[in-house]
Amino acid sequence: MKKQLLIAACATFLSVAAAHAQTVAITGGTVYPVSGPAIQNGTVLMRDGKIVAVGADVAVPAGAQRIDATGKIVTPGFIDASTTLGLVEIGGEPSTRDANAKGTDAIAASFRSWDGLNSESVNWAPARNEGVTSAVVLPGGGLVSGGAAMVDLADGTAAQMIRRAPVAMIAQIDNPRSAQTGARGELIGKLRNLIEDVKFYQAHRADYDRSATRSLTAPRVDLEAMIPVVEGKLPLAIEAERVDDIQAALRLAKEFNLKIIIMGGAEAWLAANDLAAAHVPVVAGAMNNIPTSFETLNQRQENLGILSKAGVTTAIVGNNGDGDEELFNVRNIKYEAGNAVAYGMTHDAALRAVTLAPAEMFGVADHVGSLQPGRDANVVIWSGDPFEFSTHAEHVYIHGRDVIAPSRQDMLTQRYKTLPPKYSQP
Amino acid sequence: MRITSLFLLCAAGVACAHNPAPTPAASPSNSAPSGSATAGTTASATSGRDSAGKPGIGALSLPNANPFPSTYVPFPSHTTLIRNATIMTAAGPTMQNASILLRDGKIVAVGTSVTAPADAVVIDGTGKYVTPGIIDVHSHLGVYAAPGGGGLNDGNEATNPNTSYVWAEHSVWPQDPQFPRILAGGVTTVQILPGSANLFGGRSAILKVVPSRTVQGMKFPGAKYGVKMACGENPKRVYASRGPSTRMGNVAGYRTAYIQAAEYRRKWDEWNANHKGPPPARDLGQETLAEVLRGDILPQMHCYRADEMAQMLDVAKEFGFKIRAFHHAVEAYKIADLLRENGTGAAMWADWGGFKEEAMDGIRANIALVDAAGAKAMIHSDDPSGSQRLNQEVAKAMYAGRAAGINVTEDEAVKWMTINPAWALELDDKIGSLEPGKDADVVLWSGDPFSVYTKAEKVWIDGAMLFNRDDPAQNWRTDFDLGYVKGEPR
Numbered sequence: 001m002k003k004q005l006l007i008a009a010c011a012t013f014l015s016v017a018a019a020h021a022q023t024v025a026i027t028g029g030t031v032y033p034v035s036g037p038a039i040q041n042g043t044v045l046m047r048d049g050k051i052v053a054v055g056a057d058v059a060v061p062a063g064a065q066r067i068d069a070t071g072k073i074v075t076p077g078f079i080d081a082s083t084t085l086g087l088v089e090i091g092g093e094p095s096t097r098d099a100n101a102k103g104t105d106a107i108a109a110s111f112r113s114w115d116g117l118n119s120e121s122v123n124w125a126p127a128r129n130e131g132v133t134s135a136v137v138l139p140g141g142g143l144v145s146g147g148a149a150m151v152d153l154a155d156g157t158a159a160q161m162i163r164r165a166p167v168a169m170i171a172q173i174d175n176p177r178s179a180q181t182g183a184r185g186e187l188i189g190k191l192r193n194l195i196e197d198v199k200f201y202q203a204h205r206a207d208y209d210r211s212a213t214r215s216l217t218a219p220r221v222d223l224e225a226m227i228p229v230v231e232g233k234l235p236l237a238i239e240a241e242r243v244d245d246i247q248a249a250l251r252l253a254k255e256f257n258l259k260i261i262i263m264g265g266a267e268a269w270l271a272a273n274d275l276a277a278a279h280v281p282v283v284a285g286a287m288n289n290i291p292t293s294f295e296t297l298n299q300r301q302e303n304l305g306i307l308s309k310a311g312v313t314t315a316i317v318g319n320n321g322d323g324d325e326e327l328f329n330v331r332n333i334k335y336e337a338g339n340a341v342a343y344g345m346t347h348d349a350a351l352r353a354v355t356l357a358p359a360e361m362f363g364v365a366d367h368v369g370s371l372q373p374g375r376d377a378n379v380v381i382w383s384g385d386p387f388e389f390s391t392h393a394e395h396v397y398i399h400g401r402d403v404i405a406p407s408r409q410d411m412l413t414q415r416y417k418t419l420p421p422k423y424s425q426p
Numbered sequence: 427m428r429i430t431s432l433f434l435l436c437a438a439g440v441a442c443a444h445n446p447a448p449t450p451a452a453s454p455s456n457s458a459p460s461g462s463a464t465a466g467t468t469a470s471a472t473s474g475r476d477s478a479g480k481p482g483i484g485a486l487s488l489p490n491a492n493p494f495p496s497t498y499v500p501f502p503s504h505t506t507l508i509r510n511a512t513i514m515t516a517a518g519p520t521m522q523n524a525s526i527l528l529r530d531g532k533i534v535a536v537g538t539s540v541t542a543p544a545d546a547v548v549i550d551g552t553g554k555y556v557t558p559g560i561i562d563v564h565s566h567l568g569v570y571a572a573p574g575g576g577g578l579n580d581g582n583e584a585t586n587p588n589t590s591y592v593w594a595e596h597s598v599w600p601q602d603p604q605f606p607r608i609l610a611g612g613v614t615t616v617q618i619l620p621g622s623a624n625l626f627g628g629r630s631a632i633l634k635v636v637p638s639r640t641v642q643g644m645k646f647p648g649a650k651y652g653v654k655m656a657c658g659e660n661p662k663r664v665y666a667s668r669g670p671s672t673r674m675g676n677v678a679g680y681r682t683a684y685i686q687a688a689e690y691r692r693k694w695d696e697w698n699a700n701h702k703g704p705p706p707a708r709d710l711g712q713e714t715l716a717e718v719l720r721g722d723i724l725p726q727m728h729c730y731r732a733d734e735m736a737q738m739l740d741v742a743k744e745f746g747f748k749i750r751a752f753h754h755a756v757e758a759y760k761i762a763d764l765l766r767e768n769g770t771g772a773a774m775w776a777d778w779g780g781f782k783e784e785a786m787d788g789i790r791a792n793i794a795l796v797d798a799a800g801a802k803a804m805i806h807s808d809d810p811s812g813s814q815r816l817n818q819e820v821a822k823a824m825y826a827g828r829a830a831g832i833n834v835t836e837d838e839a840v841k842w843m844t845i846n847p848a849w850a851l852e853l854d855d856k857i858g859s860l861e862p863g864k865d866a867d868v869v870l871w872s873g874d875p876f877s878v879y880t881k882a883e884k885v886w887i888d889g890a891m892l893f894n895r896d897d898p899a900q901n902w903r904t905d906f907d908l909g910y911v912k913g914e915p916r
Contacts, residue, residue, distance in 0.1 A: 092659070092782025123780065270912075290810055291573045291603055297910050328780035328788070335818065338878030387878055389821035392829065409779075409789045413830050416795065419763045 023047045024400060025060040026381060029069030034076055034356045035370035044074055046377035049399035054371045067395060069381050075351065076371050077133025077378035077398065078333055078386075081283045081315035081358035082263060085127065085327040086117045086137050086151065086161075100141035103222075106180040107194060109229075110221035111146025113139040114165045117158040123327050125407035128153040130331035131386065131393040133378040134163065134368050136358065138170050138237070143179035143190060145170040147225065148237065150364050152378075154398040167362040168261065169229045172239035173249055174295050188248055193217050195256050198226040235259045235361065237283070241266035241295040250278050261361055265307075266299035272310035281313035281361045286340035304353065305344025315358035316340055316350065338387030350387065494595060496645035498634055500888035505529040507542040508870060511551025516558050516844040517859040520837055526556055528866040531888035536860050549884070555875055557840055558860050559614025559867030559887065561847035562813045563726070563773050564753045564806035567605055568598030568618055568633075568641070572810070572906070578602075582621030583628065587665050588683050590653060591710035592628035594618045598641040603911065604810040606902040609635045609893050611814030612875075612882040614867040615646060615848075615857055619654045619753075622728045623664040625679045627654035629714055630726060632851055634887055637902045650724055650852050652750070653714055655680070657729035657738060658784045677737060684745040687715030724750035724852060726773075730784035732760035739768050751850040753806060755796075756788045762799030771802035771850050775812070776819040776826070793820075793842055794827020794834050804846040816843045821876035836876060 024046045031042030033054050043058035044051065060066065089096035098116035101108035114137060127135070138148035147166030154161060172178065173187060181187045197216040201223040207213045208220070216223060228234035238249045241264045250271070253260040262268060265282040268275060275282060286304050291297040307314050318326060318333035337350040345353070359369025367376050377400035384391040395402050406414070415421045509525040515536060525540035526533065542548050569581040580597035583589040598618055608616065613635055620627035630652035633644040661679075662671050670676045690712035697705050717723040725742070729735045729752045742749050751771035752758060756779055758765060758772035765772055774796070779788020789795075797803035805820050807813035824839035848858025857865050866889035873880040885893035893901055903911075 090780060090783060090786065092785075287811060287815070289814075290607060291906070291911055293573050293575075297573065298912050329777055332777070335822075335878055339815075339818075342879045342881060389818070389825050389876060389878055392825075412787055413759075413789050413791045413795070416759050417830065419760075419799065421760070 022400075023052075023061055023064040024067060024377075024397070025058075025064045026067045026069050026074055026379065026395075027060065029072040029074040029381060031074040031371065032076075032351060033371035034352055035372050042074070044371055044379055046379065046397065046400045049377050049401075050373075051371055051375045051377050051379070052373055054373065067381065072394065073382040073384060073386060073391075074371070075131075075380050075382065075386060076355045076369055076375075077380050077396065078131050078354045079315075079358040079369060080127070080132055080135040080318055080330050080333050080354075081361065082317040083135050083137060083327055083330050084140070085123050085135055085330050086119070086121050086158075087113055087139065088327055089118060089121055089123070091327075099139050101139060101146050103142045103144075103146075104219050105217075106142040106178070106190075107144045107218045107222050108139070108142050108146045109144045109169060109218065109223075109225040111139055112165065113137065113146050114149035114151070114158070114162050117149070117151065117161065119156065119158040119161055122408040123330070124153050124155075125405060126328075126409055127330040128396055128398065129393065129404050129407055129410075131334060131380040131382070131396055132330050133380070133396065133398045134359075134364075135330065136167060136362055138168070140170070141178060143171060143181075143187065144194065144222070144226075145172070148362075150362055150368075152376075152398055154401070154403065163367060164362075164364055166228075166234060167364065168235040168237040169226065170237050170239075170263075172263075173252075174239060174241050174245045174264070184245070184248075188252065190217075191252065192255075194226065195230055195252075195258075198223050198230045202227055202230070229258065230256060232257050232259050235261050235363070237261040237263050239263040241293075241299070243267040243270040243298070245295070246271050247274065250274055250280060253278065253280065265303070266296035268312070269300065269303045269306040270298060272307050272312060275307065276311040279313075281315065281357070282307055283315045283317055283358070283361070285317055286336045286343065286345075301339065301343040304340045304350075308345050308349045308353070313357050313361065314349075314353045315361060316353040334387050335389070341387060347387075494593075494642060494645075496647045497640065497642045498636070498638075498645055498647055499643075500531045501636065501890035501892060503528070503531060503866070503886075503889035503891075505543055505546040506549065506866075506886070506889065506891070507540065507546045508549045508551045508556055508868075509540075509542070511554050511556045511870070512874075513556045513860060514837065514840045514875070515860040516837075516841050517861050518837075524556075525551075526860060526868065528868065528886060528889045531866055531890070533860055533862055533864050533866050533868070535862055549870065551870060553873065554883065555871040555873060555880075556860070557612070557817075557869050557871065557875055558844040558858055559869055559885065560612045560816050560843045561615045561617075561851070561853075561858060562608065562613050562807050562816060563617045563751065563804065563847045563850050564808045565608075565616045565618055565810075565813055566621065566808070567608065567616060567810060567813070568600065568602045568631075569594055569620065571599040571602035572604050573910075582623040584621070584623035584664050587624050587661055587670055587679055588626045588711060589620070589624050589628050590626040590683070590712075590714040592620060593631070593651075594620050594628060594654075595631035595641045595645065598631055598633070598644075600638050600641055600644060601905040603904045603906045604813075605635055606637070606893075606904060606907075608810065608813045609885055609902065610882060610895070612817065612869040612871070612885055613813055614869075614885065614887050615851070615853070616813070617652060617726070617851060619652070619726060622654070622656040622660040625656060625661050625670070625676055626683060626711070626715070627656060629653055629723070632853070636887055636892060637904075646853070648856075650722060651714075651717070652724045652726040652851070653718055655725055655727040655738075655749075657727065657734045658731060659782055660728070673734065677741065680738075680741055681744070683711075683715060684719070684741070684747075687712050687719060688745060691716035691719050718747050719745060721747065724850075726751055726753055726850070728753050730754055730756045732757035736761055736764055739764060739770065742768075742770075750852070751802070751804070754785075754808065756785050756792065758801070758803075759789065759792045759795035760787075762796045762801050765796065765801035766799055769802075771804060771846065772796050773804050773806035773847070773850060774823075775808070776805065776822040790822060790826030791830040791832065793823040794830065794832045797834070797838065797842070798827070798832045802846050802849055803842055804850060805842045806847070817871075817875040817880070817882075818878065819843075821878075824876060839876070 087099040101111035149165035356369035632649035755772040845858035
């Protein structure tokens with residue numbers, strides 16, 4: 001029995017290697033490279049997990065596996081720019097929650113959220129089966145929540161799934177209580193103080209290690225983790241909903257020369273020109289139009305369309321961008337994008353907002369987000385318009401491998417399709 | 427976030443002791459002239475007791491049977507003909523190039539040879555679709571009103587596992603800015619339920635989605651009340667320290683309550699029959715449950731897991747009542763045959779799951795599987811965002827059914843958001859399909875309602891156009907929207 005399993009495992013491993021080595025040509029489809037204009041009757045050529053050619057006149061090498069995509073749409077794999085998938089399995093079950101660090105006085109900059117990544121989550125499969133190939137997995141809570149990682153939704157160990165980490169430091173500016181402060185002004189002061197302490201620490205490391213400095217607001221590990229942020233190398237992704245909070249984030253970025261991303265951005269449309277001028281991108285949902293709190297009074301479904309037209313780089317996130325059910329429905333970012341189009345975003349901009357735009361924001365556009373030679377072969381063949389309910393993903397490639405496989409949900413559906421169920425299968 | 431905060435709301439168990447008393451509503455709340463009222467909309471027709479003095483029907487004497495009567499009056503309407511549209515009636519096959527005539531608040535005719543009376547406003551439906559108004563059987567609008575916060579946290583009277591004595595309508599804030607937003611999504615009738623902290627959460631309120639100063643002005647005339655019951659994790663979490671703290675504790679709680687209610691009913695039925703001696707003491711909670719036993723109040727039960735639903739069907743049999751529908755019935759697909767045999771419906775999400783252990787087995791084909799098994803299947807939202815897009819939720823569920831190999835037609839899928847939820851409220855004789863004589867609750871869609879790009883363009887309730895995407899200035903804005911929310915309604 002054990003021997004059989006071992007053989008099976010070896011066979012799987014070998015087939016993986018073979019798939020990587022194999023050259024795959026997707027032909028005849030309408031190809032949206034995103035980095036350039038759509039190509040009718042285009043070909044995408046993949047080899048060894050990378051894209052090697054994209055175009056209308058690509059020669060298909062002899063021996064390549066041909067996938068006929070005539071009448072289909074070919075896009076880069078989608079990227080969810082904000083999820084706790086892999087950090088939280090079941091929201092209501094605390095033992096499966098690894099997204100929120102305890103931190104020190106609401107600061108957890110040194111929290112490497114991806115160290116707790118659950119490679120065996122049952123929620124990866126439904127997302128990747130429906131065309132999501134990468135995700136920004138991020139922590140929450142406190143004032144500075146910790147680091148975020150870009151992960152591939154490939155089958156593998158956690159280490160194999162992490163494409164790059166950190167890709168951002170996560171913070172928030174719209175909830176003083178969560179920041180263990182009493183007011184917005186105090187929260188902003190606390191953030192400013194932290195940044196200044198990081199600079200001070202950077203300049204006085206030796207003194208700090210000899211305990212020859214004044215006391216600083218955060219432990220050494222957190223100060224260290226913040227250095228790339230204050231150097232403007234690592235984006236500080238700031239959750240901000242209210243227009244004043246967004247403006248405060250913009251002022252902070254200007255004052256300290258930070259690279260920031262606005263997360264949530266309910267009222268960002270009210271600051272569209274300022275965001276565009278500051279080249280600050282926004283990660284937002286497309287289906288929010290309820291004044292759910294005093295921070296989000298003016299959120300509207302036209303938000304992304306207005307931002308996009310003003311020249312702001314935007315990423316569309318799934319399922320209203322929050323909630324424990326979000327990680328169950330990472331697959332729904334395609335419908336979120338469709339709703340963005342219904343409320344004023346162009347189809348091209350919406351496609352970019354679930355592919356190349358998040359890749360650029362989080363510094364991984366050299367790997368994912370577009371169909372260009374040299375990029376990871378993360379490619380989806382859709383039966384039609386990717387944003388429509390009537391469409392499904394027919395093939396989903398991650399690193400050149402077709403990853404569609406039955407999810408737990410598929411297994412349950414199969415088991416109960418005929419009642420009573422047979423508990424011996426599948 | 428939404429679900430997490432609901433957990434917290436349940437867990438906090440805070441009674442809002444400092445709420446101001448509701449504003450008295452002495453006059454009808456709508457500005458519509460009374461001349462536009464149509465049959466079935468006057469207060470006298472809305473009594474929960476329809477036969478005066480008939481003994482043995484009510485627990486109570488007639489004056490007390492309907493203490494918060496509906497004052498809803500339809501808004502002024504024009505005779506309206508929508509023509510050249512694709513009409514999904516929820517009562518038969520989709521009609522192409524068809525017309526629908528609305529007059530005096532009712533649907534008069536639907537078909538391919540309907541002509542416009544001289545006084546009719548004619549709307550060209552070329553390229554557009556018409557469906558019945560959407561019915562959301564599971565909403566907390568008004569009881570968890572936006573913008574939230576403790577002052578509007580009125581959905582869970584989490585102070586006792588059995589609060590069958592509370593009525594959701596006494597928490598509903600008619601100025602909740604979420605109401606006009608679901609109207610803009612095509613929802614015309616909504617069931618407002620108390621939360622799920624308790625085994626018995628209290629009575630539901632069935633509302634037309636209309637602007638009103640008072641909740642009485644929104645109440646669906648003649649609608650039966652529902653009572654919210656809840657299975658599983660929520661009650662046992664909220665009452666972990668005082669009990670019930672287990673599922674077996676939950677079931678003991680339902681049974682104990684119905685044993686008491688049966689006795690209460692017996693006493694009142696006896697007194698109603700002979701009026702001997704002083705009437706028995708009134709008990710608000712027992713009144714509600716006695717009405718369940720009489721079939722006058724419809725149990726609407728939050729229940730995720732298949733095994734718990736099966737047990738609740740037995741509890742209902744033990745006491746001789748019917749559970750009208752299970753809500754959040756994430757595992758309904760596992761017992762669709764049982765639901766069919768028991769005549770109990772299932773109200774489901776398209777694809778929520780995984781957020782707690784009893785939701786682990788959520789699948790997108792749930793609605794389609796339940797429907798295919800012959801049980802009454804319907805969509806519901808439990809969510810003010812989802813409630814605005816139940817057409818999209820149905821689209822996901824329909825295509826998931828097809829992907830699972832079930833041949834779901836659009837004609838069947840449209841029932842999941844119209845006639846089937848109407849059935850769950852026992853209002854399928856009044857709303858839920860486009861048939862002559864029914865309330866003119868109608869949605870004109872910009873295209874196929876199962877496309878992600880389609881929006882509700884116009885929405886009529888009882889023949890009155892209450893939402894028009896082309897005329898934002900005329901659309902309903904709540905008091906809260908004024909000043910707090912910039913620009914036009916959305």
